[in-house]
Amino acid sequence: MSEIEIRPFVAADLDDVFSVILPIQREEFGIAITADDQPDLAVISDFYQSGKGQFWVAVRNGQVVGTLGLKDIGNNQTALRKMFVAADVRGREHNVAARLLAELVGHAENQGIKEIFLGTTDKFLAAHRFYEKNGFTEVPKGDLPRSFPLMAVDTKFYRRRIGTAES
Template sequence: MNVDEPPDLERFAVDIVPFEPQHAGGFAALVVDTLREFGFEPDPVLDQDLDDPVAAYAALWIAIAGGEVAGSVALRDLGGDVYQLKRMYLRSALRSRGVGKRLLATALDWARTNDARAVTLDTAERMVAARRLYESAGFVQVPGGGPPRQGQERLLYELRL
């Protein structure tokens, strides 16, 4: 599946499930397709987590629609009861339908259950809709940011739990 996914993807119910090895190919395709949709190219250093997602993340969930990987969200353990939200991606046909909120809530519920004191994330300046979603969940922009990705500044956000 690529960014030109069939428009009928939106007619399917969406289930959010923990990542399983059989999701690896669909997860990698989702990440690459979404990066390209927003004008980024995969980077062998920044995207090495795709080689072994289970090792890269404390927790990873997949949104399944019509039997296909249609979304994802992950948490990386930064130590000190702080997690970093990663790989929050969703196929365009499912955006603005509450699926992103469900993915985010799944990750934040897990963080709270696991006694996290904060969740951080970084996102590109151009990701306006994603930034609105994070802010609506209580994330606030803080000084700093991740490494620029192909010239695009990264903004750092934090949510105290």
């Protein structure tokens, strides 16, 4: 089994990021979406890697196999976005999603971030279980901060508190 490295995104990763995300969105979940529909991905360094935000990639054999973005939305709050893991490295054997999330949570703690919010769709049932197992609790849309970047496809929302007794 080849080793998977988790590291911050660099500009040279851009094509690989699209090659992981687009097939999952289109083929697995049947979402008719293009690269142009996701302008945040064209400017990852500006959109995610600013303020207290960051964007990570999971890399195996020089290929990006996973992505995870953290968008600074102000007030020590952030939005988790673009968590995607290629089908061939999903599951406990590789632990890519858990390792990406651990990197994000460690970063959040170091940056003094208090809350991480995320939006997802009703279709992503495995994602719901993953987030719930990892300390996220569902919140009504009305409880999201005004600065939360709402996506039209999102119908289910979660929050995880950082650095408090309540997780």
